[in-house]
Amino acid sequence: xxxxxxxxxxxxxxxxxxxxxxxxxxxxxxxxxxxxxxxxxxxxxxxxxxxxxxxxxxxxxxxxxxxxxxxxxxxxxxxxxxxxxxxxxxxxxxxxxxxxxxxxxxxxxxxxxxxxxxxxxxxxxxxxxxxxxxxxxxxxxxxxxxxxxxxxxxxxxxxxxxxxxxxxxxxxxxxxxxxxxxxxxxxxxxxxxxxxxxxxxxxxxxxxxxxxxxxxxxxxxxxxxxxxxxxxxxxxxxxxxxxxxxxxxxxxxxxxxxxxxxxxxxxxxxxxxxxxxxxxxxxxxxxxxxxxxxxxxxxxxxxxxxxxxxxxxxxxxxxxxxxxxxxxxxxxxxxxxxxxxxxxxxxxxxxxxxx
Amino acid sequence: xxxxxxxxxxxxxxxxxxxxxxxxxxxxxxxxxxxxxxxxxxxxxxxxxxxxxxxxxxxxxxxxxxxxxxxxxxxxxxxxxxxxxxxxxxxxxxxxxxxxxxxxxxxxxxxxxxxxxxxxxxxxxxxxxxxxxxxxxxxxxxxxxxxxxxxxxxxxxxxxxxxxxxxxxxxxxxxxxxxxxxxxxxxxxxxxxxxxxxxxxxxxxxxxxxxxxxxxxxxxxxxxxxxxxxxxxxxxxxxxxxxxxxxxxxxxxxxxxxxxxxxxxxxxxxxxxxxxxxxxxxxxxxxxxxxxxxxxxxxxxxxxxxxxxxxxxxxxxxxxxxxxxxxxxxxxxxxxxxxxxxxxxxxxxxxxxxxxxxxxxxxxxxxxxxxxxxxxxxx
Numbered sequence: 001x002x003x004x005x006x007x008x009x010x011x012x013x014x015x016x017x018x019x020x021x022x023x024x025x026x027x028x029x030x031x032x033x034x035x036x037x038x039x040x041x042x043x044x045x046x047x048x049x050x051x052x053x054x055x056x057x058x059x060x061x062x063x064x065x066x067x068x069x070x071x072x073x074x075x076x077x078x079x080x081x082x083x084x085x086x087x088x089x090x091x092x093x094x095x096x097x098x099x100x101x102x103x104x105x106x107x108x109x110x111x112x113x114x115x116x117x118x119x120x121x122x123x124x125x126x127x128x129x130x131x132x133x134x135x136x137x138x139x140x141x142x143x144x145x146x147x148x149x150x151x152x153x154x155x156x157x158x159x160x161x162x163x164x165x166x167x168x169x170x171x172x173x174x175x176x177x178x179x180x181x182x183x184x185x186x187x188x189x190x191x192x193x194x195x196x197x198x199x200x201x202x203x204x205x206x207x208x209x210x211x212x213x214x215x216x217x218x219x220x221x222x223x224x225x226x227x228x229x230x231x232x233x234x235x236x237x238x239x240x241x242x243x244x245x246x247x248x249x250x251x252x253x254x255x256x257x258x259x260x261x262x263x264x265x266x267x268x269x270x271x272x273x274x275x276x277x278x279x280x281x282x283x284x285x286x287x288x289x290x291x292x293x294x295x296x297x298x299x300x301x302x303x304x305x306x307x308x309x310x311x312x313x314x315x316x317x318x319x320x321x322x323x324x325x326x327x328x329x330x331x332x333x334x335x336x337x338x339x340x341x342x343x344x345x346x347x348x349x350x351x352x353x354x355x
Numbered sequence: 356x357x358x359x360x361x362x363x364x365x366x367x368x369x370x371x372x373x374x375x376x377x378x379x380x381x382x383x384x385x386x387x388x389x390x391x392x393x394x395x396x397x398x399x400x401x402x403x404x405x406x407x408x409x410x411x412x413x414x415x416x417x418x419x420x421x422x423x424x425x426x427x428x429x430x431x432x433x434x435x436x437x438x439x440x441x442x443x444x445x446x447x448x449x450x451x452x453x454x455x456x457x458x459x460x461x462x463x464x465x466x467x468x469x470x471x472x473x474x475x476x477x478x479x480x481x482x483x484x485x486x487x488x489x490x491x492x493x494x495x496x497x498x499x500x501x502x503x504x505x506x507x508x509x510x511x512x513x514x515x516x517x518x519x520x521x522x523x524x525x526x527x528x529x530x531x532x533x534x535x536x537x538x539x540x541x542x543x544x545x546x547x548x549x550x551x552x553x554x555x556x557x558x559x560x561x562x563x564x565x566x567x568x569x570x571x572x573x574x575x576x577x578x579x580x581x582x583x584x585x586x587x588x589x590x591x592x593x594x595x596x597x598x599x600x601x602x603x604x605x606x607x608x609x610x611x612x613x614x615x616x617x618x619x620x621x622x623x624x625x626x627x628x629x630x631x632x633x634x635x636x637x638x639x640x641x642x643x644x645x646x647x648x649x650x651x652x653x654x655x656x657x658x659x660x661x662x663x664x665x666x667x668x669x670x671x672x673x674x675x676x677x678x679x680x681x682x683x684x685x686x687x688x689x690x691x692x693x694x695x696x697x698x699x700x701x702x703x704x705x706x707x708x709x710x711x712x713x714x715x716x717x718x719x720x721x722x723x724x725x726x727x728x729x730x731x732x733x734x
Contacts, residue, residue: 070682071681072678072687073681073687075690077642077645078642079642079674080675080677083675083678084678084681086560087679087682091682108561109560109561111561112560208518209518
């Protein structure tokens, strides 16, 4: 008893000493350069995906545009998204949130902070009741996925040896969201080879969103495309279900002895999908979140911040294709030709799939 | 005089343990902050200053409300010596069923709100009671069965039901959030902003203090009375302290196990109310993990109604501080580290305090004995 009291007293004394040497430091602020608050989705820096891409865009803005920054990511259960946006708004001129899960909170916090601009990655930030932007200070950073898909479609057609390629969509009927990927992919492949055979399948139809989180079903569909249809390259726009495609590519290649490929989506999946399957990932269709983040900061500085959906397309490298692994180094010239034609308007990429 | 000092000593001992735990956590997390190159005093100062804002207090109370109810649910089991790890699955399952059923019926508010509360409690109680029945009929340890039932509830039933019951994109305030059909306003608990603003300034930033706070307070009172003022509570505590002695004393152990699990589950059913009765529907991406944090809250609060309230507020304060820490350049993980250290330190401190109390009791008993002996000799 006496002993523990003594320990306790010692601890108390230590705490008081520590407390006594404090000073009331105030945070940064009050300088001329705009301050950017970046709120990550759960996980923060190091996710090798949208969070890292957004961080790269912000770092570039710090280096090239001279802005100052602060960053935060939510608690593991995502319970404090709105609080983080508000804290960011307290000290920032523009707040960027990574991921569509921020949509509701960003709309609400933006309404309370009209002097701060808000940009949310991967959602158009359109009010579902009025079909207008939530407010003048909310922008959504979206991507011309059909244009990026066109390029990987062209890559697939150029690289295919069997003349059969495949497309696996996660969920159909979400306002044409995933069909946009299919449309670009088909158009790109047919631009290279009008006779190419393209097998296409969706895992589920809205409102069943399991298609984005069903690797087992992605794997089965992919295996059947490789085995039964003779496809040798398959592109997916199916979120987490894509890992089933990568497994299937490895499995079928090892079993049959002839190499088949998968094409990733959103981020460079050669770097994120895991070491066992990365050698089967031909390329990935990239949504350049880093570009979008940099561009919206630049627009804010130049006084060109606009509300509602801001689409980043090939002309600003808002979408693109990955070259990690070096599997398509021989065709990048051709792909860049297509890219130049899309940017110049010579090729117009459809957003609804051709039959 | 002797008795009053003993009472004071006991109170001091009871309070010393959690206070020591928090202090130890402060010291250790200061070291961590120093190691990562942040000024701990600046960080703690920011946390406290942030927490003193009215809007942050609303955030803290909103966060503490479900944590507290979850802690109470776990505490019911603990007092009986049962480890109900299944609060997580129980509250999520209860919340989605209550949200769905609550949106189907049209009732006046004075019936609608109790109806939803009752549905949530019933589902939680039934799901938890099942684990109790498994224990008494098949001898399956409740730790194992509730972990399994968590998996079935969260990844199985709730995932299945949300697909079945989601409305074609619930639009609230123009924001499309996927979730169950919205509950009509008669089934939602109004926020407490109007009440709080009687005593303070206006709550800004669009923050709303959840009315479920009232239910949480009621749950705490009911828990306290049930455990300390009823025959059932006495039986429960007796079974928890010494099951065999309790059985010999005529308390049926099987019935007590099932009852304790049912009551624990009924409280667990209330955890999700903040989500469904405050925002009005069960979202496709609900807040998860409250069931597990509740175990920590019960542990830190020593399974007492008031203790758990303080623990829930402390955890909520730390959670809410995570943002302000990050914007001051400190890593978010410091909050998780602090919560972990507080739990660990609390467990150790409680054990130290328990031993000190035992020695104290032995000493008083010995003294009393000595006094008696001297008196006898004198006589």
